[in-house]
Amino acid sequence: MWKTLSIIAALLLAGAGAVSHLKKQDVADARKELMQAEENKEGLGDKVEAAEKAVEARKAELASTKEKGEADRKTLSDLEEQVASLKSDLDDKDQAKADAEAALSGMEEKIAVVGKIDELKTVITQLQAEKRAAEDKVGNLKSQLAGAISEKKSTDAALASVKKSELDKASGRMNGSFTTRVGTVDSSWRYITISSGDAQGVVKDAILEVVRGGEVVGKVKISNVEPSRSAADVVPGSFVEGTNIRPGDLLRVAPESRSK
Numbered sequence: 387m388w389k390t391l392s393i394i395a396a397l398l399l400a401g402a403g404a405v406s407h408l409k410k411q412d413v414a415d416a417r418k419e420l421m422q423a424e425e426n427k428e429g430l431g432d433k434v435e436a437a438e439k440a441v442e443a444r445k446a447e448l449a450s451t452k453e454k455g456e457a458d459r460k461t462l463s464d465l466e467e468q469v470a471s472l473k474s475d476l477d478d479k480d481q482a483k484a485d486a487e488a489a490l491s492g493m494e495e496k497i498a499v500v501g502k503i504d505e506l507k508t509v510i511t512q513l514q515a516e517k518r519a520a521e522d523k524v525g526n527l528k529s530q531l532a533g534a535i536s537e538k539k540s541t542d543a544a545l546a547s548v549k550k551s552e553l554d555k556a557s558g559r560m561n562g563s564f565t566t567r568v569g570t571v572d573s574s575w576r577y578i579t580i581s582s583g584d585a586q587g588v589v590k591d592a593i594l595e596v597v598r599g600g601e602v603v604g605k606v607k608i609s610n611v612e613p614s615r616s617a618a619d620v621v622p623g624s625f626v627e628g629t630n631i632r633p634g635d636l637l638r639v640a641p642e643s644r645s646k
Contacts (some may be wrong), residue, residue, distance in 0.1 A: 404613040427502060543546070551587075554645050558591030558608075570634040571614075578606060578618060583614040594618060596631055603629045605639035605640060 389454040428610040510611035554560060564587055582588050590611050604625035620631060 401511065406543050465500070555589050558589055558593075559643050559645040560589045560592045560639045561587050564588075565636060565638045568631060568633050568637060571631055571633055575630060577609065577617055578620070579615060579617050580637060581615055583612045583616050585613050588616045589643075592643040593621065594637040594643070595640045596625075597636040597638060598632075601637075604631060606637070 434606055466581060511549050564582075566580050566582045566586070566588075569581050571578050580588070588608060588611050590608050592608045594606050594608065595602045605621040609619045610617040625631070
C-alpha cells in the first residue's frame with residue numbers, strides 16, 4: 387500500500403510537474419502570442435496608419451480628380467460650345483455657299499439671257515435693215531405704181547379727150563370756152579379766116595357766134611380746119627339786116643355746137 391501510495395504520490399508529483407510544465411509552456415506560449423499580438427498590433431497600427439494615409443492620399447487624389455473632372459467638364463462644355471459655334475458657322479457658311487451658288491446660277495442665267503438679247507439685237511438689227519429695205523422697195527413700188535396710175539390716168543384722160551375730141555369732131559362740137567377773133571373777111575362776104583386751127587380745138591362744122599358790142603350780130607360755120615388756122619362760111623340769114631362781119635369781131639362757140 388505504501389508502495390501504492392508512493393506510486394500515486396509519484397504520479398501526482400509527476401502529474402503536478404507535468405501540469406506545472408504545461409502551465410509554464412502555456413504561459414510562455416501565451417506570452418509569445420501576446421508578444422506576437424503586440425507585434426501584430428504594431429504592424430496593424432502601421433498598416434492602419436498606412437491605410438489612413440492611403441485613404442487620405444486617395445481622398446486627395448479623388449479631390450484632385452474631381453477638380454480635374456470639373457475642369458474637364460468645363461473644358462468639355464467649352465469645347466461643346468465651340469463645336470456648336472463651329473456648327474453654326476458651318477451652317478452659315480453652307481447657307482452663304484448655297485446663296486452664292488444661287489446667285490451664281492442667277493448670274494449665269496442672266497448672262498445667258500444677255501447673250502440671247504445680244505443675239506436678238508443682232509437679229510432685230512438685221513430685221514430692221516431688211517424692213518427698211520422692204521419699205522424702200524415698197525416706197526419705190528408705190529412711187530412706180532403712183533406714176534403708173536398717174537400715167538394711166540393721163541393716158542385715160544388723153545384717150546378720153548381724144549375720144550371726146552373725135553366725137554366732138556364727128557358731131558361738130560367744140561369746147562364752150564373757146565374764143566377767137568375774125569382774121570380776114572372775103573370780099574364777097576361769103577367766108578372768113580381765123581388764126582386758130584386743129585391745135586386750138588377748132589372743129590369742122592362747128593357754129594360760132596359773131597359778137598360785137600356784147601351782142602350777137604351773126605353766125606359762121608367752120609368749113610375747113612388746118613393745124614393753126616381755119617376758114618368759116620357765113621351762115622345765111624344769121625346776120626341782122628344792115629350788119630356785116632368785120633375783121634377783129636369776137637367769135638365764140640354757139641350753144642348748139644358746145645361740147646357736152
